[in-house]
Amino acid sequence: LGKPWADVSATSYRQHKEALLDVALQSLADLRSRYDVVVCEGAGSPTEINLRATDIANMGLARAAQLPVLVVGDIDRGGVFASLFGTLALLDAQDQALVTGFVINKFRGDDALLTPGLKMLAQLTGRPTLGVLPWIPGLQLDAEDSLDLAAPAEPLPPLGRDVLRVSVVRFPRMSNWTDLDAVSSEPGVLVRFATTPEELADADLVVLPGTRATVDDLQWLRRRGLESALQERAAAQRPVLGICGGYQMLGRAIDDAVESGAGQVDGLGLLPVRTVFFPDKTLGRPQGSYGGHPVTTAYAIHHGVVQVEGGAPVFAPGEGCRVGSVAGTAWHGALESDDVRRAYLSEVAQAAGRSWLPGTTSFEAIRQRRLDALGDLVADHLDTAAVLGMLEHGPTSDLPFVPPGAP
Missing domain, CATH: 3.40.50.880 (Class I glutamine amidotransferase (GATase) domain)
Structure with a gap:
């Protein structure tokens, strides 16, 4: 780990999927042996149906390790209900079985206005929304890329x-x-x-x-x-x-x-x-x-x-x-x-x-304050008991399939 392995293009990468997935699974097993909780953050969308066969960063890893999945939607970008429903509905049955719930991020406004949509999403998918995290201006967390x-x-x-x-x-x-x-x-x-x-x-x-x-x-x-x-x-x-x-x-x-x-x-x-x-x-x-x-x-x-x-x-x-x-x-x-x-x-x-x-x-104190603010945000607005249940018991059983599924 931590060393260059090969130079690959977006196309030639596909032939290396099995070897790379094996490395990812070994790393995951190592982390699980040393930590109480390991969070695997996806990259991009879990519903890139044109890339699913060689995916190891999203549902590929989740299915290989049988991980419970939360789909997080950024409401600040607009169309969050269509995004959450469409993401689930374009996964095949095995992938859908791992998706246990939803989270909405960066919400600005009155939660009461969102409630009817959350209820309808639950009715359509059979899955709850475990939290609506509000927008915090100026949080300045480290950018992912x-x-x-x-x-x-x-x-x-x-x-x-x-x-x-x-x-x-x-x-x-x-x-x-x-x-x-x-x-x-x-x-x-x-x-x-x-x-x-x-x-x-x-x-x-x-x-x-x-x-x-x-x-x-x-x-x-x-x-x-x-x-x-x-x-x-x-x-x-x-x-x-x-x-x-x-x-x-x-x-x-x-x-x-x-x-x-x-x-x-x-x-x-x-x-x-x-x-x-x-x-x-x-x-x-x-x-x-x-x-x-x-x-x-x-x-x-x-x-x-x-x-x-x-x-x-x-x-x-x-x-x-x-x-x-x-x-x-x-x-x-x-x-x-x-x-x-x-x-x-x-x-x-x-x-x-x-x-x-x-x-x-000190900069370290500033960074810790930012992380504490994020931690408080999650503690106050996410159903952490439900998340802990996912961590202890894995994906919820008997979740309904939402058509049409992956082609």
């Missing part, structure tokens, strides 16, 4: 006179986007995603985040006209930070025969480093320090190995590279270390001439 990134949250009021503006280049295949969550939790820091040179122009800090396709996203960056904007920033000593794939782009060259197969590619030339891609990923939980402040939250996961040819390290005892206002690191998560984040942002503020002051609340 980059497609789920919402508009940037409104910044907390600044403690100083000014706001820091951080522009994050939104690569098409951006990854590890949660690296910036801790930055946006600081008072008076506005984090926004950028795809044009104009969106970088007034930023106090520009971040090149991680990416699942470094060379391809570097080419995209050039097509968008961002290369010259970044070079102008560096020449003017305005801060730029590259993280993992973004760090690799900032270097002199990338030699990639693994991820893109492009071979030797010129980097942006803003840092004296070169990157060589290897088949096996580097994985780790490194520790270090920044200006004497300990880094305790970092992790590494990358194919590219960076060879540093000059500059100064970003983190002691020798990780990353920094030249003037441009810095790069292979470490994800380092900015979740509170003192490190505040020290770096204070340097950014000084370079930008901003009267900005860091906060005092």
Whole structure:
């Protein structure tokens, strides 16, 4: 686990279904042996009837492990009753037998207005709705993937006179986007995603985040006209930070025969480093320090190995590279270390001439508050007794079949 296995397309993936399902079932068995409750979240829709034969992320796993299933509908998108009914009605009889109930998420309004629809759904399907979870604005949970990134949250009021503006280049295949969550939790820091040179122009800090396709996203960056904007920033000593794939782009060259197969590619030339891609990923939980402040939250996961040819390290005892206002690191998560984040942002503020002051609340405490709010939401609005019954006894027996079923 945790290592590349094969390069497959959406079509060729199908021939690997049996082997991949076996790995998923082994992992599930391991988790069940160590934890009281294991929740298997699906990916996409359970009723992608064109893909059901090779599905292992939704009903394929549920049927193989005989798991009870709750179908969750997002009412904020509209059409939730049609979605819930249609999802069930397009499953075959064996899959339907596992679907024990429904949950409606992100409801705004009076529950009384929803009650007639819930009763009708129960009559049509023979399955209850176990909860209606209300919408909570500004919850800011970690996004599941980059497609789920919402508009940037409104910044907390600044403690100083000014706001820091951080522009994050939104690569098409951006990854590890949660690296910036801790930055946006600081008072008076506005984090926004950028795809044009104009969106970088007034930023106090520009971040090149991680990416699942470094060379391809570097080419995209050039097509968008961002290369010259970044070079102008560096020449003017305005801060730029590259993280993992973004760090690799900032270097002199990338030699990639693994991820893109492009071979030797010129980097942006803003840092004296070169990157060589290897088949096996580097994985780790490194520790270090920044200006004497300990880094305790970092992790590494990358194919590219960076060879540093000059500059100064970003983190002691020798990780990353920094030249003037441009810095790069292979470490994800380092900015979740509170003192490190505040020290770096204070340097950014000084370079930008901003009267900005860091906060005092730890990011871990902020994240725990968000999770507690979600936990309270579930406890107050979900029939947890019914869910516990599903966990103890499995799928409800003798559930009715809802036609027409899968073709």
